[in-house]
Amino acid sequence: MPKVELKVLFKKLQRDDKKEVLEFHVMGELLPHSETLVMMAGNMANLLIGDSEAGTIPAEFKSIQRDSKKTVLKFEVKGDSEDKIIKLYPYAGHNVTLDIEASQMSIEEFEEAEEVHEGLEYNVNTDGTVELEGQVSIDDLPFGEPDEVNFDNEEITDDDDLLD
Template sequence: MSKIELSVLFKKIQKDDKKEVLEFHVQGDELEHSDELVQLAGNIAVLEVKNSETDPLTAEFKSIQRDSKKTALKFNVRGDSEDRVIKLYSLAGSNVTLFLEPSQMSIEEFQDATEAHEGIDYSVDKDGTVEVVDGQLSLDDIPSGEPDDVNFDDDDLLN
């Protein structure tokens, strides 16, 4: 499948805790490349907005919805692309040229990358109890009280 070029209305950007949702509308009842778009839906796509200051984005092509007046294209972009998505905010609400092509990334690779995070290593038991690996800072290690009342050395907490 080759690169698809569409003239669309960049309807909105909606931020979620793990992703950003980009929505584009193709006006009219005729949709160029409709078969290719239907095949691409549900997969990972590389999308690029012409004349934007951002590099192409890898996104999950979440859905394609048609009605009598428009076709809505929805994409989920991972949180690690947030700095590139921010550059698109100025284009929301305007007509843009959108380029789409299939990605080499699988949906599993995309979702695994979304769920990976840095932080405390832990596991959750069947009863819901969380077990934290020994040697990590816990709430019990942090002094309580007002900041002026607490005397401690930051290095003591790290050792």
């Protein structure tokens, strides 16, 4: 699919615990490249916003909504793009040029690549507590004031012995 360039109002950059949403408004009844944009909705896209230093940002094209005055384009940022998003804050609330290009990856491929990690094996007890192999218990820790604790059961004669 071709790259789409639009003059938009960068209406909102909304962030919560799980996602970051970028919202753009195209003012007026006429939407340039409307067919292409409708075909891209619901898929992954690469965004380039104005002359920002953020570079290309991978995002899911969540929705396109039209009414008589404007068209609203919503994108959900994907991947580890926190540094890039911070660079966009000065552009929010301003008119910018938005370049949208269809991504080579599908949403499923992108989410699979994002979720790959080793993890830890654990057991859940009937009382709901979790046990990890090699986990330290509070009972295993020495007690007392830090100056009083002797980890190797050696006699400590002065503070210099603590440093060795």
